[in-house]
Amino acid sequence: MNRKDIYKGIPFDKIPWKRETPxxxxxxxxxxxxxxxxxxxxxxxxxxxxAYFAQKGYKISGIDISHTAIKYAKQLFETKKLKGDFYGLDLCKPTNIALPPIKLAYEFEVLHHIYPEYRERYVQNVCKLLSEKSYYLSISFSEKDQNFGGKGKYRKTPIGTELYFSSVKEVQDLMSKYFRILEIKEIELEGKPIPHQAVFCLMQKVKF
Ligand SMILES: C[S@@+](CC[C@H](N)C(=O)[O-])C[C@H]1O[C@@H](n2cnc3c(N)ncnc32)[C@H](O)[C@@H]1O
Incomplete structure (x- = not known):
């Protein structure tokens, strides 16, 4: 897992995934x-x-391991006069934060930062943060991607991180222990400079 703060030492306008609109x-x-x-x-x-979803009228909480990113997100909300709660936390470690009932949680391009040996803990922690019937969407890079950092499972990126590219089966096996999978598929995501192949997994927290 890339435990370091990936926002340190890279200008915000050079961050490859920085986009204003989801x-x-x-x-x-x-x-x-x-x-x-x-x-x-x-x-x-x-x-x-x-911020986009808060502007649309949703209530929102955000979690990120990077304190640099969380500080930026808080400032962004202040500037835009939006309400939101942000926490600088490692989702691979247990947390005691109390969140209101969550209707939908999403992780966009995050799971590929979590190496297989940490994923079980990560998903357990996410599951604890959610309420019964919460929806959970995970979108992360797929091993089917032919263009990004080679063809292996672990791939180096231009900003010095190393990511783990999953198969649909790996995500399915991991998530189905904790969530009911509603839909899982390969998708193509817009990317800079070329699109990325990704695994889309939509789930719901239910009692097993
Ligand atoms: C590629 S970025 C995507 C950020 C955001 N979702 C977006 O699409 O703009 C991956 C994010 O996951 C965060 N991250 C990686 N490992 C994490 C962990 N263990 N706990 C919480 N956040 C983590 C990184 O700090 C980074 O902000």
Whole structure:
């Protein structure tokens, strides 16, 4: 896992995933969550997607391991006069934060930062943060991607991180222990400079 703060030492305008507007696939999933319900942005980064959804009328909490990113997200919300709660936390470690009932949690391009040996803990922690019937969307890089950092499972990126590229089966095996999987598929994501192949997994927390 890349435990370091990946926002340190890289100018914010050079961050490859920095986008003000969420991708359509994330926006479309919000049809599951009525306006004014509470969303949880896991690995929220600089908070732009959280701000987009807060502006639409959702309540929002964001968590990220990077304190640099959390500071930026808080400032962004202050500047835009939005309400949101942000926490600088490692989702691979247990946490005691108390969140309101979450209608939908999403992690966009986060799971590939979590190496296989940490994933069980990560998903257990996410599961504890969610309420019964919460929806959970995970979108992370797929091993089917032919263009990004080679063809292996672990791939180095231009900003010096090393990411783990999953198969659909790996995500399914991991998530199905804790969540009911509603839909899982390979998708193509817009990327800089070329699109990325990703695993889309939409789930719901139910009693087993
Ligand atoms: C590629 S960025 C995506 C950020 C944001 N979701 C977006 O799309 O703009 C991955 C994010 O996951 C965060 N992250 C990585 N490992 C984490 C962990 N163990 N706990 C919480 N956040 C983590 C990173 O700090 C980073 O902000």
């Amino acid at each position: 991708p359509d696939i994330l926006i479309n999933t919000m049809s599951l969550a009525p306006l004014s319900s509470h969303l949880l942005d896991l690995g929220c980064g600089l908070g732009h997607y959280a």
